[in-house]
Amino acid sequence: MTQDELKALVGRAALDHVVPGSVVGVGTGSTVNHFIDALATIKDRIAGAVSSSVKSTERLQAHGIPVLDAATIERIPVYIDGADEIDGRGCMIKGGGAALTREKIVADLAERFVCIVDASKRVEVLGRFPLPVEVIPMAAAQISRHFAAMYGGRAVLRAGVVTDNGNHLLDVHGLRITDPFGMETEVSQWPGVVTVGIFARHRARICLLGTEQGVSTLTFD
Numbered sequence: 134m135t136q137d138e139l140k141a142l143v144g145r146a147a148l149d150h151v152v153p154g155s156v157v158g159v160g161t162g163s164t165v166n167h168f169i170d171a172l173a174t175i176k177d178r179i180a181g182a183v184s185s186s187v188k189s190t191e192r193l194q195a196h197g198i199p200v201l202d203a204a205t206i207e208r209i210p211v212y213i214d215g216a217d218e219i220d221g222r223g224c225m226i227k228g229g230g231a232a233l234t235r236e237k238i239v240a241d242l243a244e245r246f247v248c249i250v251d252a253s254k255r256v257e258v259l260g261r262f263p264l265p266v267e268v269i270p271m272a273a274a275q276i277s278r279h280f281a282a283m284y285g286g287r288a289v290l291r292a293g294v295v296t297d298n299g300n301h302l303l304d305v306h307g308l309r310i311t312d313p314f315g316m317e318t319e320v321s322q323w324p325g326v327v328t329v330g331i332f333a334r335h336r337a338r339i340c341l342l343g344t345e346q347g348v349s350t351l352t353f354d
């Protein structure tokens with residue numbers, strides 16, 4: 134199977150985790166696009182969606198799925214999203230699609246995060262994928278210096294990218310994230326960091342992993 138076929142497989146499998154009659158949290162990316170297309174087939178059985186990006190909102194609306202304002206939602210049962218990497222505890226690197234801030238906001242509304250990925254995203258230690266960090270533009274150089282001094286990371290500005298929130302993105306190379314909780318806490322405190330793409334506090338509780346043998350379900354505490 135191609136990587137895209139594996140993404141489609143887990144995108145469809147995620148329908149089993151949608152709670153009938155509820156509002157569904159929807160992530161961003163090529164895997165989630167398959168989920169959105171599958172969600173359209175049961176759109177009459179959900180109350181709508183809360184979206185994590187302009188792109189996902191447009192795709193949901195094109196299917197006639199109502200998109201609700203996250204600011205009006207107090208709690209949703211489930212948030213379904215992809216990841217760039219996921220480790221053995223369900224901690225993830227996210228933000229390859231530049232949507233990490235809204236993704237973390239919607240994940241925070243959810244009782245559980247269901248991660249949908251192809252098997253290539255499962256890693257032992259996070260960090261091979263450059264860590265995305267959304268930053269206020271005037272702080273980018275100083276944040277890059279902090280990464281170099283504290284973690285030996287090399288931050289590169291993602292050229293030409295402005296997030297849905299009007300900010301810039303750094304991609305930090307050369308990290309080996311053995312303590313995702315600690316690094317998420319530390320980096321989140323640096324002035325000008327909007328969101329760091331480590332999802333440890335908002336880690337996945339369930340991961341649907343697309344493999345050649347089919348969908349494997351991993352669960353985390």
Ligand code: 5RP
Pocket residue numbers: 160161162163164165214215216217226227228229230231232233236
């Ligand atoms: C977007 C993300 C995506 O979930 C992540 O980049 C994975 O994307 P894809 O499903 O296209 O491989 O975090 O900000």
